[in-house]
Amino acid sequence: MELWQRMIRDSVHTVDELVDKFKIDRNAAEALDEFFQARINPYYLSLIKYPGDPIWLQCVPDKAELEDFDAAEDPLMEDAMSPVPNITHRYPDRALFLVTSQCGLYCRFCTRKRKVGDYEKISMKGLESAFNYLEQHKEIRDVILSGGDPLMLTDTMLEKILQRLRCMPHIEIIRIGSKMPCVLPHRITDKLCSILKKYHPLYINTHFNHPWEITPESSKACEMLANAGIPVGNQMVLMKGVNDHPATVKELMQKLLRIRVRPYYMYMADETKGANHFRTSIETGLNIVENLRGHTSGLAIPHFVIDAPGGGGKIPILPNYVLHHDEDKIILRNYQNKVYAYENYKDKNNPAKKNGDAKKVPSNGKNGKSKEKIPAKVNIKLPVLEEVEN
Numbered sequence: 001m002e003l004w005q006r007m008i009r010d011s012v013h014t015v016d017e018l019v020d021k022f023k024i025d026r027n028a029a030e031a032l033d034e035f036f037q038a039r040i041n042p043y044y045l046s047l048i049k050y051p052g053d054p055i056w057l058q059c060v061p062d063k064a065e066l067e068d069f070d071a072a073e074d075p076l077m078e079d080a081m082s083p084v085p086n087i088t089h090r091y092p093d094r095a096l097f098l099v100t101s102q103c104g105l106y107c108r109f110c111t112r113k114r115k116v117g118d119y120e121k122i123s124m125k126g127l128e129s130a131f132n133y134l135e136q137h138k139e140i141r142d143v144i145l146s147g148g149d150p151l152m153l154t155d156t157m158l159e160k161i162l163q164r165l166r167c168m169p170h171i172e173i174i175r176i177g178s179k180m181p182c183v184l185p186h187r188i189t190d191k192l193c194s195i196l197k198k199y200h201p202l203y204i205n206t207h208f209n210h211p212w213e214i215t216p217e218s219s220k221a222c223e224m225l226a227n228a229g230i231p232v233g234n235q236m237v238l239m240k241g242v243n244d245h246p247a248t249v250k251e252l253m254q255k256l257l258r259i260r261v262r263p264y265y266m267y268m269a270d271e272t273k274g275a276n277h278f279r280t281s282i283e284t285g286l287n288i289v290e291n292l293r294g295h296t297s298g299l300a301i302p303h304f305v306i307d308a309p310g311g312g313g314k315i316p317i318l319p320n321y322v323l324h325h326d327e328d329k330i331i332l333r334n335y336q337n338k339v340y341a342y343e344n345y346k347d348k349n350n351p352a353k354k355n356g357d358a359k360k361v362p363s364n365g366k367n368g369k370s371k372e373k374i375p376a377k378v379n380i381k382l383p384v385l386e387e388v389e390n
């Protein structure tokens with residue numbers, strides 16, 4: 001048994017352990033175990049500094065989960081968009097392929113807790129029909145392995161899946177969604193890296209939520225993946241008490257870049273049964289982006305998105321930097337609230353043609369210029385910036 005597998009075996013997971021270690025009332029611990037089992041491996045457990053800290057909140061079951069049953073079990077409608085078991089096909093050219101129900105840690109905010117940890121719901125039996133679906137659907141050029149956590153599979157099993165996918169020439173890109181570099185970095189071994197790098201182009205998206213998760217172990221794991229030529233991106237979920245402050249997110253993003261992980265997405269928390277106590281306001285997220293843009297490298301700024309309830313997919317949201325826009329110009333503000341104008345491009349050979357579409361742009365003046373003027377006074381409501389702590 002490898003070290004990471006022993007750590008899974010030695011995880012906190014029973015009701016007795018929850019009562020002993022975290023002083024959870026026994027009745028609540030039993031109800032929580034029934035609702036969504038715990039798995040806290042010794043490595044992640046060692047990152048907790050005090051009860052209720054950002055690491056604790058992510059992994060220790062909380063009674064609040066039991067008081068929150070209003071939200072949907074499957075807020076992203078993944079099951080409704082599943083043509084065969086283990087596959088969700090929402091976007092035209094890419095598909096989500098669930099390959100295991102197991103994870104190195106069971107996150108209390110998990111959107112997929114209806115399936116995670118349950119061998120029946122994400123079953124190995126579904127793999128064959130999933131492969132058949134991917135073989136037949138030649139429009140799919142990008143497959144995202146997920147679960148559960150694909151890196152919970154043994155090296156042998158994972159390689160069989162990768163080999164099978166690489167027999168499908170239309171699949172150009174393989175992505176693996178894995179929280180292991182963050183929650184159980186010992187899983188990233190030399191042997192695993194030597195397997196993964198045979199199946200390029202292969203990308204990994206991992207999931208760090210707080211700067212305390214960047215440790216010597218997780219740094220080494222991410223650097224090993226990068227050294228194997230694997231671009232590693234990070235998907236952070238915005239959560240109350242965990243990372244809902246601009247300084248925390250800025251520190252996390254900067255530290256991720258230092259370990260060669262590119263911030264990719266920052267999500268608003270999904271409306272998930274048992275996890276609504278993690279949700280923050282949209283303004284909290286916008287304020288965080290406002291305090292990143294211009295204040296640190298653009299590389300450190302993730303796309304801020306809402307994964308739309310009902311299966312609408314990821315939709316980006318931005319602070320409002322556009323103060324006015326008409327066919328002649330756009331008026332913008334920068335991160336310091338200074339206002340700038342940018343003239344629209346006009347094709348001199350075809351004055352009527354602006355922005356590449358003459359038909360859609362109304363033109364009622366000489367040389368194709370609109371008589372409509374930008375109002376002398378634009379009603380500009382500039383946001384108040386919250387100070388970022390350094």
Ligand code: SF4
Pocket residue numbers: 102103104105106107109110111112113116147148149179
């Ligand atoms: S690792 Fe991912 S799938 Fe597993 S419990 Fe955490 S969020 Fe859910």
